[in-house]
Amino acid sequence: MIVRGPDVSKSRVVECDVVVIGTGAGGGMAxxxxxxxxxxxxxxxxxxxxxxxxxxxxxDDMLPKLYQERGARMTEDFSVRVLGGRCVGGSTVHxxxxxxxxxxxxxxxxxxxxxxxxxxEPELRPSFERVEHELDVSAIPPxxxxxxxxxxxxxxxxxxxxxxxxxxxxxxxxxSGFCALGCPFAAKQSSEKVLVxxxxxxxxxxxxxxxxxxILHDGSRALxxxxxxxxxxxxxxxxxxxNAPVVxxxxxxxxxxxxxxxxxxxxxxxxxGQRLHLHPGAAVVGVFADPxxxxxxxxxxxxxxxxxxxxxxxxxxxxxTTAFAHPIGAAVTxxxxxxxxxxxxxxxxxxxxxxxxxxxxxxxxxxxxRDGRPRIRYAMSEADSAQLALGLRAGxxxxxxxxxxxxxxxxxxxxxxxxxxxxxxxxxxxxIPDQVGLPHHIALTAAHPMSTLPLGDDPxxxxxxxxxxxxxxxxxxxxxxxxxxxxxxxxxxxxIYTLSHHxxxxxxxxxxxx
Amino acid sequence: xxxxxxxxxxxxxxxxxxxxxxLAAAIGAVRSTGYELHPExxxxxxxxxxxxxxxxxxxxxxxxxxxxxxxxxxxxxxxSGLPELERTELVKLIAFIEHVAPLWHGHLRRFTDxxxxxxxxxxxxxxxxxxxxxxxxxxxxxxxxMMAYYRLPRAWEAIGYRGPVxxxxxx
Ligand SMILES: Cc1cc2nc3c(=O)[nH]c(=O)nc-3n(C[C@H](O)[C@H](O)[C@H](O)COP(=O)(O)OP(=O)(O)OC[C@H]3O[C@@H](n4cnc5c(N)ncnc54)[C@H](O)[C@@H]3O)c2cc1C
Ligand code: SF4
Numbered sequence: 001m002i003v004r005g006p007d008v009s010k011s012r013v014v015e016c017d018v019v020v021i022g023t024g025a026g027g028g029m030a031x032x033x034x035x036x037x038x039x040x041x042x043x044x045x046x047x048x049x050x051x052x053x054x055x056x057x058x059x060d061d062m063l064p065k066l067y068q069e070r071g072a073r074m075t076e077d078f079s080v081r082v083l084g085g086r087c088v089g090g091s092t093v094h095x096x097x098x099x100x101x102x103x104x105x106x107x108x109x110x111x112x113x114x115x116x117x118x119x120x121e122p123e124l125r126p127s128f129e130r131v132e133h134e135l136d137v138s139a140i141p142p143x144x145x146x147x148x149x150x151x152x153x154x155x156x157x158x159x160x161x162x163x164x165x166x167x168x169x170x171x172x173x174x175x176s177g178f179c180a181l182g183c184p185f186a187a188k189q190s191s192e193k194v195l196v197x198x199x200x201x202x203x204x205x206x207x208x209x210x211x212x213x214x215i216l217h218d219g220s221r222a223l224x225x226x227x228x229x230x231x232x233x234x235x236x237x238x239x240x241x242x243n244a245p246v247v248x249x250x251x252x253x254x255x256x257x258x259x260x261x262x263x264x265x266x267x268x269x270x271x272x273g274q275r276l277h278l279h280p281g282a283a284v285v286g287v288f289a290d291p292x293x294x295x296x297x298x299x300x301x302x303x304x305x306x307x308x309x310x311x312x313x314x315x316x317x318x319x320x321t322t323a324f325a326h327p328i329g330a331a332v333t334x335x336x337x338x339x340x341x342x343x344x345x346x347x348x349x350x351x352x353x354x355x356x357x358x359x360x361x362x363x364x365x366x367x368x369x370r371d372g373r374p375r376i377r378y379a380m381s382e383a384d385s386a387q388l389a390l391g392l393r394a395g396x397x398x399x400x401x402x403x404x405x406x407x408x409x410x411x412x413x414x415x416x417x418x419x420x421x422x423x424x425x426x427x428x429x430x431x432i433p434d435q436v437g438l439p440h441h442i443a444l445t446a447a448h449p450m451s452t453l454p455l456g457d458d459p460x461x462x463x464x465x466x467x468x469x470x471x472x473x474x475x476x477x478x479x480x481x482x483x484x485x486x487x488x489x490x491x492x493x494x495x496i497y498t499l500s501h502h503x504x505x506x507x508x509x510x511x512x513x514x
Numbered sequence: 515x516x517x518x519x520x521x522x523x524x525x526x527x528x529x530x531x532x533x534x535x536x537l538a539a540a541i542g543a544v545r546s547t548g549y550e551l552h553p554e555x556x557x558x559x560x561x562x563x564x565x566x567x568x569x570x571x572x573x574x575x576x577x578x579x580x581x582x583x584x585x586x587x588x589x590x591x592x593x594s595g596l597p598e599l600e601r602t603e604l605v606k607l608i609a610f611i612e613h614v615a616p617l618w619h620g621h622l623r624r625f626t627d628x629x630x631x632x633x634x635x636x637x638x639x640x641x642x643x644x645x646x647x648x649x650x651x652x653x654x655x656x657x658x659x660m661m662a663y664y665r666l667p668r669a670w671e672a673i674g675y676r677g678p679v680x681x682x683x684x685x
Contacts, residue, residue, distance in 0.1 A: 056678065057677075057678035057679065058665065059664075059665065060661055060665040064595065069597070070595055070596070072600070077646070077647075077650075078647070078650035078651075078653075078654070079650065174679070176679045295675065295676075326675070327665075327673065327675050328660060328661050328664045328665060331660035332653075332656070332657045332660050337576065337578075337641070337656055337659070338576055338577060338578070338579040338634060339579060339580065341577075342580070342581065345672075345673050346672075346673060348674060348675060349674040349675075371597065371598070371599070412641065412642060413642055439646070440646035440650060
């Protein structure tokens, strides 16, 4: 059953076995697993339920519809734009569908240095396989690579660098290129398409347009959730109190940490919201003689991993992929204004865009502001900024190797390069200095917030146990991107779906005991 | 490259900017009179006042030249959907551009009284300012201007963007 917030006509109290907050990768999977196990599940989602016919492919329409804070959420100093979903399905509705498992070296690092137990590669493998099967994960066929991605591949191969094909979870994709604005063809095997309906079919109840205000607890046990049913304009109207002995928090790394702060959860070791990672990234643009038309086709289908080594302490921590944007996104990124800017926009069809994304060591903080919204602090370290610059240099070399006439780093001031030799060897650091990667010197975007309620067995260094259950509050589980102890250096959806799938077994057990 | 100034977080201007705004007021550059707006336009505004609308219009003109779009009306609509904090900051920034930024170049006139080249110089100074927050503020104002124009089918046509592919979106 689905109950829309605007349809709730008076305050109410609901009783259930488990309440799930958020319906993205983590929440959708938990909801489905719990409903299948026979639990009486109520899920709360602050955004609306949308379907393919709502996806107009217009940036100015879809960004406010699909994204938190209308797509304009920023870190406190305005240096990084932090993207995340606000609708049934969460960020899986507008993500780019790349699918990768957690790297074994990352899992080893968690076990050895963060006291994580029971989550090694062999233990997680069956869950990864199950999740990939359920979400129809497959390799993107080489024939489906658009020109932007073929240019990345050509450049990587010409340089003899490491690169390869990516996998995705799409079925019936029309290659329209609008993934980040929601799929108008229902081709994404996302949470709201695959998992939420399966949970509803097993008797789960979903409150949409209903925002969790506080997790209810007595200091040692979770007791439920206090939520507000929103009206048509998104304003809180009626209280919905959900009494449940088990609560699953899956409101994303930003949303969950904010809600945890608002709920004054016990935090004796001051760990809550203290280890935010973002995978911050920036763009590098190549201008080609022939049209690239990067806006059409599957947006990302090839990767360069030459500069990405996930071993702890590595000095190669940058992932290079493609990152084409629709006109508003492109206009905001390209440098200058007025006539100068327009000259750049005229090349729209002829540009290829790559992105350099940092597997970050910087730790940021998430807390709640007085108006209840997240406060995100993230002062990118010099080491991470240098990694970003390394990635931008790599991107520039790839574009030239693929035949670009010129390359642009859209920093302040912009760096325009027409001589490929300028990004080769020692000259590269002069052309694209490390400072380019510093915050406020280039537009930084983060689509992968993580690690705000990290898991591990040591309560002085983590917020939840390796089972996902809170160290101090029994019955509260966290099952979303918040639980990664470190940055993961790759697309997070499959890791989140999988951890939620795997750890849901503990939630089911706890629900049975309650 | 300029170091990142982190004196005031989540504020485009912080005390330094507001201090200069005070200075501008003291030397008489700040006036909220002399801004003409059609009563119908004024009646439609949700967030911006008449003078803020006029300034935003002037900024939008320079941002998009040689193209045009109703940047001020779009900004008013856009700002109405933003939380209070961000809205107030952006409105303060508009005041800063109108009254303070021109002083850097020795102009005792308001931004809206400068000629095109002078206005461009003021905007360029903001764009490349050594103060990180002012660069961020410029980026926010630029983003609003670009949104106002690049959401229009005529803008897509001008750059060869083919637009949405599903018939529904074209309704
Ligand atoms: C543009 C973009 C592209 C991406 N591309 C990829 C990709 O190709 N591959 C990949 O692996 N990952 C990608 N990601 C990231 C991936 O989608 C996310 O990491 C993942 O979905 C996060 O899962 P989650 O469960 O932690 O949170 P989310 O999926 O964000 O879900 C959280 C949900 O909680 C809800 N919520 C928050 N607060 C409350 C509250 N108080 N009350 C009720 N509900 C609340 C939100 O509305 C949201 O629906 C992308 C992300 C973005 C933004
Ligand atoms: S490219 Fe495929 S998955 Fe993406 S929006 Fe188009 S049809 Fe949907």
